[in-house]
Amino acid sequence: MKKLSEEQLNGLQQDLDAIRDEVLADLGERDATYIRKIIRLHRTLEVGGRVIMPFGFIPPVFVAATASLGIAKILENMEIGHNVMHGQYDWMNDPALNSQTYEWDTVCTSESWRQTHNYEHHTYTNIIGKDRDYGYAVLRLDDDVKWHPGHLLQFVNYILLTVLFQWGVGVHELESEKIRRGELRWRDKLPFLKDFARKGGRQAFKDYVFFPLLTLPVAPVVLAGNVGANLIRNIWASTVIFCGHFTQDAETFTEEECEGESKGHWYLRQLSGSSNFTGGKWLHVLSGHLSYQVEHHVFPDLPAHRYPEISAKVQEVCKKYDIPYNTGSFAKQYGTVLSRIARFSLPDAVRTRLEQRGSGQLQAI
Amino acid sequence: MLARLTQTKALHWLGRQLLNRDDPAAWLDPLAGAINPMWVQEYTPARVERIMAETADTKTFVLKPASRWTGFEAGQHVNICTEIDGIRRTRTFSLSSSPELWRKQGLITLTIKRLPGGLVTNWLHDALSEGDILGLTDAFGEFLVPQPAKPVLFIAGGSGITPVLSQLETMAASHYPAPVTLLYFVRTGNDIIGREKLEAIAARYPGLNLNIIATHEGKEPRFLCDADLEAIDGLKEREAYLCGPKGLMDLATELLQQRGLAESQMHSTFFAPPAPAALDNDQLGGEVSFTRSSVNVGSEGDANLLEIAEAAGLKPRYGCRMGICHQCSCRKTSGTVVNRLTGKVSGPGEESVQLCVSVPRGPVQIDV
Numbered sequence: 001m002k003k004l005s006e007e008q009l010n011g012l013q014q015d016l017d018a019i020r021d022e023v024l025a026d027l028g029e030r031d032a033t034y035i036r037k038i039i040r041l042h043r044t045l046e047v048g049g050r051v052i053m054p055f056g057f058i059p060p061v062f063v064a065a066t067a068s069l070g071i072a073k074i075l076e077n078m079e080i081g082h083n084v085m086h087g088q089y090d091w092m093n094d095p096a097l098n099s100q101t102y103e104w105d106t107v108c109t110s111e112s113w114r115q116t117h118n119y120e121h122h123t124y125t126n127i128i129g130k131d132r133d134y135g136y137a138v139l140r141l142d143d144d145v146k147w148h149p150g151h152l153l154q155f156v157n158y159i160l161l162t163v164l165f166q167w168g169v170g171v172h173e174l175e176s177e178k179i180r181r182g183e184l185r186w187r188d189k190l191p192f193l194k195d196f197a198r199k200g201g202r203q204a205f206k207d208y209v210f211f212p213l214l215t216l217p218v219a220p221v222v223l224a225g226n227v228g229a230n231l232i233r234n235i236w237a238s239t240v241i242f243c244g245h246f247t248q249d250a251e252t253f254t255e256e257e258c259e260g261e262s263k264g265h266w267y268l269r270q271l272s273g274s275s276n277f278t279g280g281k282w283l284h285v286l287s288g289h290l291s292y293q294v295e296h297h298v299f300p301d302l303p304a305h306r307y308p309e310i311s312a313k314v315q316e317v318c319k320k321y322d323i324p325y326n327t328g329s330f331a332k333q334y335g336t337v338l339s340r341i342a343r344f345s346l347p348d349a350v351r352t353r354l355e356q357r358g359s360g361q362l363q364a365i
Numbered sequence: 366m367l368a369r370l371t372q373t374k375a376l377h378w379l380g381r382q383l384l385n386r387d388d389p390a391a392w393l394d395p396l397a398g399a400i401n402p403m404w405v406q407e408y409t410p411a412r413v414e415r416i417m418a419e420t421a422d423t424k425t426f427v428l429k430p431a432s433r434w435t436g437f438e439a440g441q442h443v444n445i446c447t448e449i450d451g452i453r454r455t456r457t458f459s460l461s462s463s464p465e466l467w468r469k470q471g472l473i474t475l476t477i478k479r480l481p482g483g484l485v486t487n488w489l490h491d492a493l494s495e496g497d498i499l500g501l502t503d504a505f506g507e508f509l510v511p512q513p514a515k516p517v518l519f520i521a522g523g524s525g526i527t528p529v530l531s532q533l534e535t536m537a538a539s540h541y542p543a544p545v546t547l548l549y550f551v552r553t554g555n556d557i558i559g560r561e562k563l564e565a566i567a568a569r570y571p572g573l574n575l576n577i578i579a580t581h582e583g584k585e586p587r588f589l590c591d592a593d594l595e596a597i598d599g600l601k602e603r604e605a606y607l608c609g610p611k612g613l614m615d616l617a618t619e620l621l622q623q624r625g626l627a628e629s630q631m632h633s634t635f636f637a638p639p640a641p642a643a644l645d646n647d648q649l650g651g652e653v654s655f656t657r658s659s660v661n662v663g664s665e666g667d668a669n670l671l672e673i674a675e676a677a678g679l680k681p682r683y684g685c686r687m688g689i690c691h692q693c694s695c696r697k698t699s700g701t702v703v704n705r706l707t708g709k710v711s712g713p714g715e716e717s718v719q720l721c722v723s724v725p726r727g728p729v730q731i732d733v
Contacts, residue, residue: 032451040395047396090680093453096391096407098682100658100733103385202382210383 001251001272002323009264015317016267016298019310023302031303032092038079038285045072053225054215066225070232071286076105077237078288079304085114088303106233107200108170112192116173122300126245126252126273134245134252136161136168137177140344142252147347154345165234170196236286239334244293247275248336249326270297271318275326276311277333284308294325408446408500409434413493414472419558422479423524424490425461429472430501436467437504439535440528440606442634445475446500449488456485459608459634460504461527461559463534476558478524508634510535511604518597519547520589520617522609523556528634529608530559537570546574546597550589550613552581589616594624601625607633649703651725655679655733656698664725669705670695671720674733681720681733688722695720700729 004012049069056062081104083089089097096102103110116132124130128144135141138157161168173192178184207226212219244250251272258269274293284291289304295314296307318325327333343351380389391407398405403412411430418424437443442459462474480486493499510532511517517536521529526549536545551557557577567575576593580586594600605621607614614633621631650665653673662677671693674681683693688706694717702711702723710726711718720731 028450028452030451032448036395040399043393043395047393087680092451093682095682096386099680105385202385206383 001253001257001268002321004264004268004321004323006262006264008321009262009268011264012267012317012321012323013262013264015320016314019313019317020299020302023299023306023310027091027303031089031305034305035080035084035089035092035097035303038075042072042075042080045069045075049225049229050211053211053222054218056221056225057218062221062225066228066232069225069229070236073105073229073233074236074286077233078240078290079285081105081110082117082288082290083304085110086118087301105203106166106169107196107203108166108172109195109199111195112170112173118300122297124258125270125297126250127255127258127269128252129255132172132175136172137175138168139341141246141340142344143348144252147344151345155341158341162235162238163231165238166230167200170200240287240290242337243277243330243333244275244290245273246337246340247326247328247333248340249324250275267298268323270294271323271325273297275328275333277330278327279330283330291330294327402498403431405498409502410498411445411473411501413495413497413499415495416493419476420556423476423558424479425474425476426489426493427472427474428499428501430467432471434501435503437464437473438509439463439531440508440510440634441504441506442508442528443475443504444502446502447485447488447493449484449492454485459506459508459528459531461530463531463538465535465538476524476527476530478558506634508606508608508632510541514541514543516543516599516603517545518600518603518605519545519549520605520607520609520613521547522550522613523552524558525607525609525613526558526563527608529606530562532606533563533566533570533573537566537573540570541572543572544574544598545572546603547576548589548593549575549577550580550609551577553579554582589613589620591620591623594620603630605631607631648726649724651700651727651729653725654728654730656730657732667705667724669721670702670718670723670725670729670731673725674720674731679733683721686721688719693720694718696732697723698730698732701726702729 045068049065049067049072052061053065053069056065081102084097084102085099085104087099090099099114104113121131121133126134128134128142135145138161139154140147140151173196174189175184179186179189207230208223211226212223215222253269253273258265261269271294274297276294277291279291285305289307290296292304292307292311295311296304298314299307299310302310315325317323328336343354346354377389380392381387383389384392386392388407391405394405394407403410409431411428411434413426414429415427416424417427437460440459442457444455444457446453446455448454458475458477460473461476462472466472466474477486477489479490506528508528519529519532529547529549533545533547535541547563549557549563556579557563560577563575563577567573574597578587578589578593580588597603601624603626605617605626607617618631618633622628649667650663652661652663653670654661655674655677658679660677660679662673664673668676671681671683671686681693681695686693688704696715697711697718698715699713701713702718703709703726704711704719705722705724711723718731720733
């Protein structure tokens with residue numbers, strides 16, 4: 001991580017705080033109108049998708065219905081749910097958009113998400129050993145985790161996690177790796193497991209039992225479509241989220257170097273540990289504006305649609321303190337994520353030799 | 366029709382499972398409301414039918430609530446909810462029309478005075494138009510016409526006449542069998558709200574003794590005095606209803622007590638929140654446990670639960686923040702709180718409390 005003096009860190013804090021205060025003072029009707037528009041779009045896509053799904057025995061209708069429902073779930077999870085739960089719209093005083101009571105359309109309970117994501121991930125971002133999102137305890141993405149032969153197959157883990165992403169996120173709070181190591185007992189996690197079973201059960205009932213049975217003669221078609229919609233959301237969400245912190249230049253940190261962290265240092269860690277990707281307006285909306293992961297990590301409780309508007313200012317601040325601003329095309333950033341998963345599945349000796357040879361070849365050219 | 370669907374218990378349960386919310390019918394609001402704003406389920410919508418000027422700073426808003434609204438009794442108030450600059454604001458107003466108008470024509474009226482510096486009243490006067498929608502809650506309040514009938518004295522000031530208008534209409538329509546006297550204080554003749562209505566009621570209902578007194582029209586200000594009470598027959602047996610600015614309410618209470626009326630005979634409705642009841646500061650404060658958020662904080666002095674919650678980083682729902690609209694009502698599961706407005710101390714068990722006016726007294730657990 002870029003080394004900044006205490007004076008510079010204070011300056012960084014003031015500059016970023018100023019951007020935040022400016023946005024907070026400006027929040028109003030425009031933001032309320034925006035989120036309501038997105039919610040209306042979500043309702044339209046979900047109602048539309050579910051209504052035409054029973055006619056999915058006609059292939060083009062199946063594709064349209066599954067896509068519609070899949071995109072509805074993406075919007076609800078990423079642009080609406082994730083952002084509302086961060087408190088981005090609490091100022092509206094609308095009980096349906098309150099961060100503490102909003103329940104989203106996925107098997108993870110909002111309670112668990114608020115704990116593991118809002119609190120743990122956003123506070124300890126990329127600190128190895130504290131940010132359990134780093135690798136989700138099933139992938140080796142950094143050399144802090146000791147290599148063992150099982151890691152050779154970790155691409156299989158990645159594919160499984162991606163395909164079943166909503167279940168992975170839902171059960172994340174279980175801390176199964178700690179149970180395996182004996183640091184926690186199953187008994188300690190019983191309340192969490194009960195809540196998870198209830199929410200997971202309701203979601204599975206809705207998509208895999210209720211709606212298929214509602215139009216019984218075509219139940220298999222509706223079941224397939226709903227599975228497809230959840231799959232679309234899982235793959236998209238996993239891909240976008242992995243681009244947030246696992247790209248090549250996204251840094252990780254040790255607990256020691258973050259002890260007694262000042263706000264300026266916290267800002268610096270958020271800037272260095274996050275990465276953006278570029279694209280068109282709809283790519284940003286569909287990613288829940290996580291394409292602006294840097295801005296999101298610096299200002300998690302500002303309405304996400306504001307991130308593109310402040311991005312230029314944030315980049316200016318980075319330039320002022322000579323902090324790298326990690327961005328690139330979606331394809332390029334995702335490519336580095338896949339490369340990271342592949343590289344750290346290899347033993348360290350093999351990996352470092354490959355990396356040296358790779359940079360050696362570049363030098364030769 | 367949708368309302369009937371939402372009331373079936375089984376369907377409601379199913380809706381909660383499928384849509385992950387306690388008000389499943391409201392899930393469709395973004396679509397339903399776009400077609401017809403009166404189809405919204407999250408709150409009870411009311412359409413602004415007409416706006417009429419009463420005085421220079423007072424307007425009457427004629428509203429048509431959705432038919433599922435549960436009605437009201439004369440003298441009660443409602444919370445209205447509106448979005449100003451993206452933020453939902455809730456305020457409480459007395460209904461100035463009689464329940465007959467609601468039953469016969471499905472209309473209600475709110476007579477609202479523009480308060481200097483007031484966010485919502487000024488917005489209602491300047492920005493609300495016919496055809497706009499306001500959110501409405503169920504009516505509430507204990508400021509009710511006595512049943513069975515007893516002799517009544519109304520002392521009202523300024524915009525405090527609004528619930529009295531509703532009650533007088535009702536009494537006139539039902540030929541209320543006991544004598545009714547109204548002492549209505551306004552600054553000048555131009556500030557009389559509902560003058561035509563009052564005179565029309567007085568004309569057709571002989572039981573009403575109408576007195577409108579302008580306080581600032583003569584050389585000297587002329588306020589409520591004992592002589593006004595002297596003139597009233599059978600004052601000691603009357604039920605007294607007071608509604609108006611604090612100064613008038615305090616003066617009236619004092620004079621009536623001097624005349625021998627018991628506390629149980631006097632009824633007030635708050636228009637602006639009264640000054641907080643003096644609290645014994647030594648006993649206040651304590652550890653507050655917000656159980657749903659797993660947050661524990663200590664508090665000292667007379668910080669109220671809403672302030673305590675917000676200082677701890679929580680964001681409970683709130684409305685007027687002064688103890689009138691009940692938007693911030695939450696369940697207290699244990700412990701004692703003092704209501705800062707009334708000075709009343711709660712019981713130690715489970716009950717609903719308004720966060721913005723409840724001050725902890727010892728350890729308290731709140732379901733927030």
